Amino acid sequence: MALLETLAVIVLVALVAAVAVYVKTRLFPLREGEEPREDVAEYISMMVSVFYALVLGLCLVSVWDNRADADDRVQAEASALHQTYLLADALPAEQRGPLREAARTYAGHVVDVEWSRMAERRPLGDEGWALLDRLRSAGELHGKGTTSQQIAAQEVLAQIGYVDDARRGRETAAEERLSVVLWAGLVIGGLLTVAFMFLFGLNRSSTHVILVMGLSGFIAFTVLLIHQLDTPFGTELGVSADPFTRYFSR
Known part of the structure; x- marks a missing residue:
């Protein structure tokens, strides 16, 4: 629904702009002998490019911050779990084994079960919280x-x-995921940026072909990069489970 509402607003604003241009040309037509100004199209093209660059930057910062936060959280969780495992040596002998086993079980559940769920954006469920409660119970001093x-x-x-x-x-x-409004801006802005290249005497020369290919390819690369980073646990660029497997070797 949010995507449809966003597209509806965009289409409505575009129609209002089209009506405004139509009214202007009907009520205030060009004077006799007056040439249309090509620099208007150049100005619009420049503004579209600037706004699209801002949208790209905002999207990249947003997904990267989320990815960095996810990495920090994983590092902190694995480190604290490892410290818990090591502190078992200071507890009574009968509690050391259960605490270590609870820590290993929790780490194994995170790596084997929860990681694939996070990659697919599925709910983690209550198993992990139950294992954490078991770990907490094992760490409490009895007596x-x-x-x-x-x-x-x-x-x-x-x-x-x-x-x-x-x-x-x-x-x-x-x-967390990127807003559908920003995704709409990425797609529509990219299409407009490439489309405006065809307004300025584009021909089939090798230079123009290379320019269009380069711009289109770079825009596609940036959008794909944002898509990869928008899934912080599920791609080659995502956070790995190495902190858990490093502390708790399988």
Whole structure:
């Protein structure tokens, strides 16, 4: 619906502009002997190119920021989970094994199950949160324990809190996507930018062919790059699960 509403607004504004031009030419026609001004078309072409460059820049910044945020979240989550695993040495002997196993299980679930879901923009489900609750329960100190064990248990819970926060950020980053309004601007602006090249004496010379090919190819490349970065976990340019697999080798 948002895309249709955006296109409807664009078409409406274009029609209003067309009516304005028609009214102007009917009410204020060119005087006898007055030549039409070609620089108007050049000015419009220049403004379209400038606005399209702004849209491209905005889209690139938006998707890159989301990708960078996703990477930071993954790094923080894996690091905090690894610290939790290491802190198991300071807990009572009977709790070390369950805490380490819970940490390994959580990391395996993130890599084997959630990563493909994030790449496909599917909901992560509740399994990961249940495993995180299991990890938190395993890190709680059962019984009084020594002073050092109590301090370690508090640090374990603090690290699990970091895991929780980073996980929420990772889930949010996986669901973020570029606005349909910006996608409409990318497509329509690209078409207009290329179309305006045909207004200025374009012929079949090799120079013009190369210019059109170069501009069209570069616009296509930029749009594809934005599309790749718009899926922060699902493409060659996306965030990998290396932080988890590095700390928790399979």
